[in-house]
Amino acid sequence: MYLDPLDDHRPPTAPRPVESVWDYPRPPALQDDDRLVRVECAGQVVAETRSAIRVLETSHPPVFYIPAQDIRTELVFPAASGRTWCEWKGAARYWDIIVGNDVRARAAWSYPHPEPDYTALTDFLAFYPSRMDRCTVAGEDVTAQEGDFYGGWITAEVQGPFKGPPGTNLW
Numbered sequence: 303m304y305l306d307p308l309d310d311h312r313p314p315t316a317p318r319p320v321e322s323v324w325d326y327p328r329p330p331a332l333q334d335d336d337r338l339v340r341v342e343c344a345g346q347v348v349a350e351t352r353s354a355i356r357v358l359e360t361s362h363p364p365v366f367y368i369p370a371q372d373i374r375t376e377l378v379f380p381a382a383s384g385r386t387w388c389e390w391k392g393a394a395r396y397w398d399i400i401v402g403n404d405v406r407a408r409a410a411w412s413y414p415h416p417e418p419d420y421t422a423l424t425d426f427l428a429f430y431p432s433r434m435d436r437c438t439v440a441g442e443d444v445t446a447q448e449g450d451f452y453g454g455w456i457t458a459e460v461q462g463p464f465k466g467p468p469g470t471n472l473w
Contacts, residue, residue, distance in 0.1 A: 330359035344401035361465040363454030367426035409433035
């Protein structure tokens with residue numbers, strides 16, 4: 303499904319209150335998010351949805367998971383290598399985004415068979431904003447979480463300090 307924000311007749315979203323990542327829970331919480339979430343790569347819209355799930359975890363900016371039906375799956379290919387394990391969500395699978403000759407290796411991930419508390423993430427993908435050209439939430443450009451391991455999406459509503467940069471692995 304492709305959403306055209308110009309055809310969107312919803313009223314603008316009210317400003318959201320500031321959130322501290324230190325108030326987010328552990329284990330992580332899932333939260334439905336109906337704001338327009340968009341991912342762009344190599345001049346193409348790869349994903350666009352109003353049905354995202356935000357994963358909120360202590361010390362991390364939220365990660366936005368997008369349902370497969372709102373992703374241009376013809377641009378998404380299984381990564382050649384790599385799987386990781388999340389103590390909460392289970393085994394992660396990685397995906398390359400390929401637009402023409404532009405290959406963004408391991409630019410997205412998913413949990414094909416998540417642990418029971420996270421089954422809502424089945425058939426959803428998350429994108430590393432640092433590996434895409436542009437990611438937005440309600441029209442706001444996202445800043446990538448430093449360190450490129452967790453893949454958090456930093457917007458004006460989210461305050462740190464954030465885990466991820468060098469020297470933060472043990473806190």
